Amino acid sequence: MVLRTAVFASLFGVISAVPAAAACTALSDVADRMNAGDEAGARAVAAADFAQTCSPDEMAIIDRVAALATFNRIVGAVGQGRKLQEFGAELETVQKTIGAPWQVLDALGDISRERKDYDSAAQYYQLALEDAANETLTPDWMAPDADYIRRLDHLAGEMRLVATKPVKLALRGPCKVTYRGVSLKKKSTPVRYVFGTADFTPEGLQSAKDVSECLKSVNPTSITLIGHTDPVGSPQANRSLSLKRAEALGHYLVSAGYKGRWKSVGRGEDEPFKPDDASAYDEATLHQLNRRVELDVEN
Numbered sequence: 001m002v003l004r005t006a007v008f009a010s011l012f013g014v015i016s017a018v019p020a021a022a023a024c025t026a027l028s029d030v031a032d033r034m035n036a037g038d039e040a041g042a043r044a045v046a047a048a049d050f051a052q053t054c055s056p057d058e059m060a061i062i063d064r065v066a067a068l069a070t071f072n073r074i075v076g077a078v079g080q081g082r083k084l085q086e087f088g089a090e091l092e093t094v095q096k097t098i099g100a101p102w103q104v105l106d107a108l109g110d111i112s113r114e115r116k117d118y119d120s121a122a123q124y125y126q127l128a129l130e131d132a133a134n135e136t137l138t139p140d141w142m143a144p145d146a147d148y149i150r151r152l153d154h155l156a157g158e159m160r161l162v163a164t165k166p167v168k169l170a171l172r173g174p175c176k177v178t179y180r181g182v183s184l185k186k187k188s189t190p191v192r193y194v195f196g197t198a199d200f201t202p203e204g205l206q207s208a209k210d211v212s213e214c215l216k217s218v219n220p221t222s223i224t225l226i227g228h229t230d231p232v233g234s235p236q237a238n239r240s241l242s243l244k245r246a247e248a249l250g251h252y253l254v255s256a257g258y259k260g261r262w263k264s265v266g267r268g269e270d271e272p273f274k275p276d277d278a279s280a281y282d283e284a285t286l287h288q289l290n291r292r293v294e295l296d297v298e299n
Contacts, residue, residue, distance in 0.1 A: 122159035175214035230287035239268035
């Protein structure tokens with residue numbers, strides 16, 4: 001797997017648009033060094049003490065720009081034929097040091113997905129989405145576009161569906177359905193059921209609780225729960241089962257405190273999940289992706 005350089009290449013140009021703070025000259029300095037490909041210089045700026053002239057948010061952005069200097073070097077190496085996986089440890093060090101930026105988290109999601117570590121991939125993609133939506137620490141000149149925000153959300157949802165254990169719909173702060181003005185109101189929930197029934201598995205119950213907590217944060221006026229199944233069994237039986245599973249989740253959410261309107265729909269096997277790369281999965285995993293209940297939120 002290689003980085004999507006068409007997206008990341010834009011970083012070189014937009015960093016030059018960093019708004020110069022009157023007192024925090026280090027912000028424009030680190031950006032200049034990053035644009036010049038001076039990774040060591042960018043790191044040196046980030047390591048200096050600017051507490052007297054830069055705000056905590058500005059110092060955090062300086063760290064992020066220095067991290068992007070490292071990231072851009074890796075992008076260049078991958079563009080020359082190196083494997084992204086070779087840089088996993090280095091990217092993990094960046095992530096553990098500053099917890100960001102979203103580009104690094106996204107790349108770690110790609111590495112985890114390639115390794116079939118779907119639990120970690122789900123977390124990294126979700127963290128990338130949440131970091132990208134932080135308008136204080138990820139200003140506009142550093143943010144992904146609307147299509148890429150949708151892609152991060154789709155990948156986070158896909159990885160949740162194939163993960164071995166539940167991964168929360170929100171990892172830093174409350175659940176959201178809008179990111180930088182981009183509406184992401186439909187979520188594929190990883191609620192799992194006992195085979196052939198509408199009864200939650202223990203992991204499914206844990207995921208249902210997470211959906212409930214998400215609704216408490218979003219507080220929608222109405223929701224639609226859309227059940228889907230894999231193609232095993234007859235179409236009629238699958239439509240019936242998908243409806244029962246959607247209804248089971250709806251009744252649980254009401255019992256857990258949801259006060260808004262809700263309705264359930266059963267689509268059976270008619271609308272299979274569309275993965276980013278279907279060739280990466282075997283048949284059993286593709287079936288797991290298809291077995292889901294989508295939550296469509298209306299505010």
